[in-house]
Amino acid sequence: MTSATDPRPHTSAPPHTSAPPGASATPDAPVPTPAPPAPPPATAPPESAPRWSLPALAAIMILAAALYTWNLSSAGLNSYYSAAVLSGTQSWKAWFFGSLDAGNFLTVDKPPFVLMVMGLSCRILGYGTWQMMAPLIASALATIWILHASVKRVWGHGAAAVAALVLALTPITVAINRDNNPDTLLVFLMVAGAALALRATRNGRLLPLLGSAVCFGLAFNTKMLQGYIALPAVFAVYLYAANLGLVKRMVNLLLAGVALAVSSFWWAGAVSLVPASDRPYIGGSTDGTAWDLIMGYNGLGRILGSDGSMGGGGGGGGGGGGGFGGTSGIGRMFNEVLGGQISWLLPFAGIALAGGLVLCGRAPRTDVTRAALVLWGGWTALHYVTFSLAEGTMHPYYTTALAPGIAALCGGGGAMLLRAFRTDKRWVWVLPLAFAVTGVWAVVLLRRTSDWNTWLWPTIAVVMALAIAGLLAFRSGGRIRLLAASVAAAVLASVAGPAAYAASVPAGTGGGMSGTNPTAGPSTGGGFGGPGGGGGGRMGGG
Known part of the structure; x- marks a missing residue:
């Protein structure tokens, strides 16, 4: 053990000690005992929460709740998903398949996990805007809390408060968290998965890693391959930095891969077991199968722009691709369509990431600070590149997945820059x-x-x-x-x-197109297509 005043390890005193020369060694003499440890210092240790920490988090959560719920009943939801939720309240078969109609003719162009969540809420509470949105708003608030807790464990309370505030105030995140699109639940599951993976990296336990894999599997069943974008960074950090031997790390990752596969493909596998004549046509696919939806419209079609689907989502954009998100390219996140939605703090996050990695220097392999920087930096970079270069449908609200990474880098990396600013003239x-x-x-x-x-x-x-x-x-x-x-x-x-x-x-003064393509702030011009499909495409979920 270590004490608050002495960082060196202490060991228990031996049961018998030899008397010093000249001392009487009677059998009844009490065995000398070490002095009790010094009392803790008057000030709280660094790991204790400062008095302002909990009130600050509570204030941020209240602010976020107000932004996500104020005047919610007047907000227009995505009628595409609303219809599927209504069908799920009328038919359990429609609830399982994610059918647009209670007669189970056609499903939505996404896996149904988010519809299952909203459908259960509406079955319990009744069908309506608040009943449908309640679980999504709860997951949005939980995302802030999880990110705060994860950043706090690595960088402290100040960094955690900044990260939570940045996430709560990200414009496109506020817009989509008031809508019934799948992205709110998607981000919650991915952030939970990343936080669990960081915990597993830190303590070497298998259970958090398996929990992380299940979260990403459920994210896959929320929006298919988009739920995997951050996964390479998450698992790579564990493979390199986990506090275990290499063989044990690899075995644990193999077990996590099994958990990921099961939690990802249980729905597609179940759909495949039902004869085509007994199930609805899978919207967004070309042959009515879930596997085609995974690899086609919600897979390579998003990157290459070749949707080729029936009853599919937002449709491809014209011109440079992307429709709603402007022309694809490395600077897309800063263009007139997306810049005001997500890019405000991207420059700071980039500087904080680079500076933080330099400050880590030659840290040990298991250094948690560097692991967290690489994870959240990898999260941000992978989403940035994917969304910037995607030729398929690109709604602005997709970029809400960037927000947790940006927030964590601003909070954690910013705290490292501040510490270096105060202590090192070179910085x-x-x-x-x-x-x-x-x-x-x-x-x-x-x-x-x-x-x-x-x-x-x-x-x-x-x-x-x-x-x-x-x-x-x-x-x-x-x-x-x-x-x-x-x-x-x-x-x-x-x-x-x-x-x-x-x-x-x-x-009510945002420039977006209600539930079809929610955005925040004033309208900034080009890049928007017709409702339900960039450039006049098919109706769908986007």
Whole structure:
């Protein structure tokens, strides 16, 4: 054991000790015992929660709940999924297959796990907007809580609070979390899977790794291959950094692969066992099978743009592909369609990731900080590249899957940059640069719609400039409160733009197309097709 005052290991005293020379060694003499450990210091140890931590998390959760639920009854849901949920309340067969109609003629173009969840809620509570959305809103709030807990274990309470705030205020996340599309549940399952994998990496136990695999399997049954995008980063981190020998790591990953396969393909396998004449046609497929849906419309079709489906989802975009998301390319996340939805803090996240990895240096293989950086950095990079280069249907709300990675990097990587800023002169310029780039990009995004909240971009510019000046002025000299105030001002300036976009959704002033293609903030022009299909495509779930 170790004590709060002595980091060295302690061992129990031996049962017998020899008396010092000259001492009387009577058999009745008490055996000397070591002095009791010193009492803990008056201040709480680093792992104890500061007094502000729980109130801060509660405030963020309340803010998120308000953004996700305020004026919810007036929001238009995706009628495609609403019809399937209604069918599931009328027929258990329709509930299992995800049929659009209670007569089980045609299913939606996705696996039915999210429909099963919403359908059960409506069977218990009755069919309606609130009844349908209750489990999705609960999962959205749980995503924030899980991310907060995961970041806290690695980087501490301050980093966790920043990560939770960034996730709660991501504009496209607010928009989609008020909608009955599958993406809210998808992100919850993937974040839960990533958090469990990090726990397994840290403690070497098998059960969290199996739980992670099951979460990603259920994510697959929510939106098929999109649920696997982050999986290479998650499992690679475990394979390299888990606190076990190589053979044990490989065996555990093989067991996790079995759990992943079972939790991923139970529905498709069950559908295959039912004769085609006794089940509905699988929407989005070319031959009525779930396997074709997996590999075609919801697989390579999303990347290559060759949907070729019957009754399928959003349809391919014209021109450069993507329809709703603008032209494909490496800069797609920053374009006029997607920039205001997801890219506000992407520059900061990138700088924080690079800086954090450099700061980790030659850390041990099992270093948890580096493992977390690589996992969330890999999560962000894999989603960024996939969504940027996809030639198939690309709705803006797909990018909500980027938000947890960005949030974790801003919180955790940002905390590392702050620590280096305070302790190492070579790093004095990195954190101010990250904030400066964030402020400049916020001004660029806000000036794309010059008639929307025209006061906001000058305010952000001034506050950010003053905050950066405060960082440099109060870095040394023991002026910790002034430095903390400067950091807080920089964080608030960083999230002011996305917060304004996010608030537009419950206020009813967002520029999206209701439940078909929800977005936040003002309309910024091109990239949108007709309802239900980019460029006038087929009706579907997207």
